[in-house]
Amino acid sequence: MTDETQTPPKRPLTLRDVSEASGVSEMTVSRVLRNRGDVSDATRERVLEAAKELGYVPNKIAGALASQRVNLVAVIIPSLGNMVFPRVMTNISEALDQTPLQPVVGVTNYLPEREEKVLYEMLSWRPSGVIIAGLEHSDASKAMLRGAGIPVVEIMDTDGTPIDSVVGISHRRAGRMMAEAIAKAGYKRIGFLGTKLSLDHRARKRFEGFTEALAKAGLEIADQEFYEGGSSLQKGREMTEAILKRTPDLDFLYYSNDIIGAGGLLYCSDHGIDVPNKVGLAGFNDISMLKGFSKRLATMDSGRGEIGTKAAEIIAARVEAGDEGMTEGKGVRIELTPTIDFGDTLRKRPSEAAYPE
Amino acid sequence: MTDETQTPPKRPLTLRDVSEASGVSEMTVSRVLRNRGDVSDATRERVLEAAKELGYVPNKIAGALASQRVNLVAVIIPSLGNMVFPRVMTNISEALDQTPLQPVVGVTNYLPEREEKVLYEMLSWRPSGVIIAGLEHSDASKAMLRGAGIPVVEIMDTDGTPIDSVVGISHRRAGRMMAEAIAKAGYKRIGFLGTKLSLDHRARKRFEGFTEALAKAGLEIADQEFYEGGSSLQKGREMTEAILKRTPDLDFLYYSNDIIGAGGLLYCSDHGIDVPNKVGLAGFNDISMLKGFSKRLATMDSGRGEIGTKAAEIIAARVEAGDEGMTEGKGVRIELTPTIDFGDTLRKRPSEAAYPE
DNA sequence: GGGGCCGATGTTAGCGATGACAGGCTTTGC
DNA sequence: GCAAAGCCTGTCATCGCTAACATCGGCCCC
Missing domain, CATH: 3.40.50.2300 (Response regulator)
Structure with a gap:
């Protein structure tokens, strides 16, 4: 009997399944799915149809291993409850949307030892870059960041010595x-x-x-x-x-x-x-x-929106340049200027003279 | 402490580097680093020291591919700006902290087509489970969720037909x-x-x-x-x-x-x-x-804290049971009861009679 | 004292994709 | 008409790690 594939997925699908279903080699399927290299329109269509039919989802784990490319950017922040950080995240996501890169968040709860752990976990996925809040990290964390061989942007704060690049305010x-x-x-x-x-x-x-x-x-x-x-x-x-x-x-x-x-x-x-x-x-x-x-x-x-955007741009530029490391004076430093908003709760001058509203 | 660790990372480290540095086979290093199998205390110590010395961070990409195990749980929510979702996230993280699993967030901005894209991206990393907000998904998304062969928990809402499990309120x-x-x-x-x-x-x-x-x-x-x-x-x-x-x-x-x-x-x-x-x-x-x-x-x-915890627990239990699929009546359904808080802005009875506070 | 067993380590074969290169088959130029 | 230059597709090795099995000394016990 023909394998009409409405069957519940016993074994996860691989390129081979698609290749068999469409009668071409795995390599060709891979090319079609990544839009890379030349493939005739006829086969392209056949492959796409087969892939859709089967509901094939490529395995990035294998892809990343083979190509030595992982299009993830680790973003490490202290908390999601603070409103500031979701905002920064949003801007990072938006900026990365223009690129093949994707952000992945890690939360430290302001604890150095958690930061260390989260960082380790993230680095073990071999991301293309790291955006991390603050300039204060444990020695181990600093060593990991330096040793990872990828661009690192420390954000929010500029009062201190960055590992690589930094975007923030003082x-x-x-x-x-x-x-x-x-x-x-x-x-x-x-x-x-x-x-x-x-x-x-x-x-x-x-x-x-x-x-x-x-x-x-x-x-x-x-x-x-x-x-x-x-x-x-x-x-x-x-x-x-x-x-x-x-x-x-x-x-x-x-x-x-x-x-x-x-x-x-x-x-x-x-x-x-x-x-x-x-x-x-x-x-x-x-x-x-x-x-x-x-x-x-x-x-x-505190310019947090711009901070996210700029940080993402720095990473994206470095990754695109293939210059993933942080050799020489590659580190960018962007210090934004905080602006004060007097609102209605801070006078502009001494109150001796009454200024009617 | 020798400061020979200043070596600029030319080529990322692998198990082989550690194995050579410590004079044992890669396999043994792997065992030490994962705390699996029997290794003598002597070698264990030697390996750990070498790993730390080199600053080795294991490559989970390769590990996941080889072991067919990816300890990630995809969490897909509409927005981070809404306060509700960071709260849910926090609870999910906490619940998963007890397990080898780790959450990874994706944000859809309430757009079905973005949900589809985010879901596809996430599934291509072959996570161990999915927690996703809401019961309304595009046909393609539903197909992906069903086809992924992993536990799926839809959260927040119970008014509708879940794909697998559901935790929320009506x-x-x-x-x-x-x-x-x-x-x-x-x-x-x-x-x-x-x-x-x-x-x-x-x-x-x-x-x-x-x-x-x-x-x-x-x-x-x-x-x-x-x-x-x-x-x-x-x-x-x-x-x-x-x-x-x-x-x-x-x-x-x-x-x-x-x-x-x-x-x-x-x-x-x-x-x-x-x-x-x-x-x-x-x-x-x-x-x-x-x-x-x-x-x-x-x-x-709306019980969002509990929703996060329960959802994470369901995933964790299923993963632990090795029962990653969603066969038969495995789907759990938890409907929480919303509780009303009258605060000071909603009377409890008609105002004809004045009830002094 | 030899079989059995156990703890500690090594060997081999993938996991599922991609990069590099090797072809066939058409075109193109002269 | 034939070589050079495409297109399109396939083969093979590999990425870094782990499962499964093989190996190798002891040690125990009858």
């Missing part, structure tokens, strides 16, 4: 800029609210830049409040309440991200606190989802 | 439940605000269930407002303004998700609209990040 500078704006606006009693800084290096650097620039203006942090775990409006609200109860004379609150900052804003509205005159507020990251509050929270754009 | 039922609560609370003039429903099947089903149950209560949708693109508070705010200007006598607004619902809530607060008495509000999905508003938006928990 978080120290971002912190300084915000501090300068705050000092210039005449705020004096400044509170900081953020994550426990130990593992979030970028938040830490912003904090450092922030205190440094405050110091230069003759100011210092009057109180601070830390939290662990994911960000939420609720947490911002609670922390704001706590810090204001403890230190009622604070006149500015700097949050390490927009989510908790927005929570603080809600707290202030609910309690009739005059923002930005009694208390000023600022966050970080320009989470567009949050636009829509009655007052726009002052924040800073 | 969105029709969720819509009905909300409609019943609204009707019971005595709201009469109901508005709906949501995405253009064409491609978001789950939102569509909620809408259908919602109108159906309203009809049963003798009510109908008085007005509706649709949007495209990502959700944001701003969008919720604008849509709310639009619908209320057009149909000022609406006394309830049902939003297709919490983000735009929260935007509506902000609009109402700002305009002194008495919620929930003049107008009631409800969203969907219980986005915990949004807790912290002065009023808690009524919403519904």
